Amino acid sequence: MTTVVELEIPAARLGFDRTFDRVSTFEFQVGGMIGDSPPLIWASGPDRDAVARALEADPSVDVIASLGDGGESPTGASDGAGTDVGPGDRWLFRTEFGDAAKLFTEIVTDNDGAILTARGRNGRWLVKLLFHDRESVSACHDLLEQYEYRATVTRISGVDDLASAQTPLTETQYETICKAHELGYFDVPRGVTLKELAAELDVSHQALSERLRRSHAALVSAELSERTAPMAIDP
Incomplete structure (x- = not known):
């Protein structure tokens, strides 16, 4: 999950x-x-x-x-x-950033993770990460402990409890982004084309393109404004 x-x-x-x-x-x-x-x-x-x-x-x-x-x-x-x-x-x-932040990014991405948001106040970083599964979470956490980042987990949420994940995406958008990430759509080079991803999700090429643009817009807006409450209506 x-x-x-x-x-x-x-x-x-x-x-x-x-x-x-x-x-x-x-x-x-x-x-x-x-x-x-x-x-x-x-x-x-x-x-x-x-x-x-x-x-x-x-x-x-x-x-x-x-x-x-x-x-x-x-x-x-x-x-x-x-x-x-x-x-x-x-x-x-x-x-x-210095070496510590760069290593942190490498640890997350090497374990099939993505950094959704990163902010800080009162001498602490508050970071939100996305992973394919709990095994990747565990592997990443072990490495963070090994390199003494002193990370404290404040919340873990699965796709089934979208509201508690405090994502700006609707459930459909969230599942689309997760599937795209899982199949390597955001990798360089891409692991899957937009056409192949559309077939996997059983939607049209145009519908998927519009859904991804809306998802990206929601994530960017949340990143910059911190308005991270889930949307009530799925566009």
Whole structure:
């Protein structure tokens, strides 16, 4: 069964520890950790200069560029604590993570996992992972213990309890993404074509394409806004 796992990991083990020490109100949200491209980070704190100085002084991360402010974030974005994030409240940085974060990503992907969301506050990372099955979860957890990430599992949810998984996807979208991931549709090179995936799911090529676009849009929106309540109606 496809499984969603939520973890808490101390920043001292994964990154941004010095930034949290220098800026107690620092919070961040990662715009994706898959692939070799340096990820984008939405960061917040008392002011942009304080956050930028703390990030630049943090040995666990290399700031490549400062790209924009909260005015460029999605409309109605949330800081994850139920408070709307307005213009100027969040700032966008392109960063290069250190070895600990890169190894974490490798451990997850090598065990057929995917990082759905990654954010942090109060000196801890909050990470949501997707796995094909419980065996992959166990193997990944064993490696995280071996490398002393001090990860605490806060929730494990299967596809049968979609609501508790707090995914922005509908059940149909969720099952489609899981099947696409399982068959290697998102791999490079792809393990299955869109036509083959459509046949596997017994839907038309066009219907599957539209479903995947809606699913991607929902995941991106949730990643950037933290609105992760399940949708009531399946489009």
